[in-house]
Amino acid sequence: MKLWLITLCALFTLTGCYDDSSETFQGYIENDLTYISSTVSGRLDSLPVDRGDKIEKGKLLFALEAEPQSDDVLNAQANMEAAFSNVMDLEKGARPETLDQIKAQIQQAKASLNYNQKEYLRRKELLATENIQVDMFDQATRDVETSEALIAQYEASLKESKLPARIDQINAQKAALQAAKASLNKAVWTLAQKSISAPQSGIVFDTYYNLGEEVPANTPVVSLLIPSNTTAITFVPETYLSQLALGNTVTMSCDNCDQGMTGEITFISPTAEYTPPVIYSRENRSKLVYRVEISVGEQLESSLHPGQPIDVTL
Numbered sequence: 001m002k003l004w005l006i007t008l009c010a011l012f013t014l015t016g017c018y019d020d021s022s023e024t025f026q027g028y029i030e031n032d033l034t035y036i037s038s039t040v041s042g043r044l045d046s047l048p049v050d051r052g053d054k055i056e057k058g059k060l061l062f063a064l065e066a067e068p069q070s071d072d073v074l075n076a077q078a079n080m081e082a083a084f085s086n087v088m089d090l091e092k093g094a095r096p097e098t099l100d101q102i103k104a105q106i107q108q109a110k111a112s113l114n115y116n117q118k119e120y121l122r123r124k125e126l127l128a129t130e131n132i133q134v135d136m137f138d139q140a141t142r143d144v145e146t147s148e149a150l151i152a153q154y155e156a157s158l159k160e161s162k163l164p165a166r167i168d169q170i171n172a173q174k175a176a177l178q179a180a181k182a183s184l185n186k187a188v189w190t191l192a193q194k195s196i197s198a199p200q201s202g203i204v205f206d207t208y209y210n211l212g213e214e215v216p217a218n219t220p221v222v223s224l225l226i227p228s229n230t231t232a233i234t235f236v237p238e239t240y241l242s243q244l245a246l247g248n249t250v251t252m253s254c255d256n257c258d259q260g261m262t263g264e265i266t267f268i269s270p271t272a273e274y275t276p277p278v279i280y281s282r283e284n285r286s287k288l289v290y291r292v293e294i295s296v297g298e299q300l301e302s303s304l305h306p307g308q309p310i311d312v313t314l
Contacts, residue, residue: 027234027252029296029308033205034229035220036061040069040193044209049222053204058197061204061222064215069191076187080180087173106154113147120144202226230296230304232263234312235273235289243314244268250294251313257303263312267293 042064120140126132269291
């Protein structure tokens with residue numbers, strides 16, 4: 001955004017003040033201000049800069065209240081840690097306590113099998129001497145088979161418990177972990193928007209809010225005058241337009257400025273400026289002027305000021 005008031009005043013002044021008999025034209029210095037805002041809203045808690053301060057790149061310009069974005073960061077971090085723990089739990093298998101319980105069941109089943117095998121042998125001998133009925137021997141046989149099957153069942157359960165969860169469950173929980181990480185990154189980025197630093201070195205041109213005031217999102221709080229955005233502006237008559245080209249070097253001068261200042265043409269307007277009424281005819285073409293922008297070079301950026309009058313010589 002430009003210093004429109006300065007531009008407008010200079011435009012009406014300059015369009016009637018050039019001399020067709022000279023290749024020197026009046027102009028002025030312009031600087032596109034850099035307006036600094038936050039993408040989130042909040043109460044202005046800190047404003048460590050003031051109008052006219054020289055600041056370096058990275059210096060804190062202003063800070064808004066941290067809440068509720070700081071709480072969002074804590075919540076997102078807790079969710080990510082919980083998702084990470086779930087992934088680790090699924091990949092490790094059952095807890096040691098669960099494994100110990102299954103092992104105890106196996107030991108108990110083996111003890112029962114040992115007893116049932118002894119009872120089976122005893123009843124087998126009694127059956128041979130016809131001292132017991134056949135159904136009692138059959139019951140002992142079934143008890144041995146039941147104990148053996150129970151041991152096999154417990155051993156299979158122990159093996160399964162040592163394995164991680166199914167791959168589909170693990171992948172689903174990993175996806176949840178990635179989503180939690182993304183939410184945390186977003187919360188951290190949003191919180192960072194509450195503290196805004198200078199993108200480049202420059203001068204604080206103005207501030208627009210006081211401490212304690214509510215600042216809407218994307219509303220400038222500070223404007224910076226950055227030397228590298230300094231440009232010389234002049235208006236050249238239509239009769240000289242054919243002599244201009246982008247990249248041409250011109251000479252500039254101003255009151256109490258160093259002699260021999262030069263700049264490079266960076267923009268030539270395709271649209272004419274004029275003071276109405278004007279008729280587009282051969283006789284009136286000399287009243288048409290075209291905006292020309294000139295870079296001033298790094299050595300002059302800090303010594304020239306917005307609105308300062310200059311003379312530009314082709």
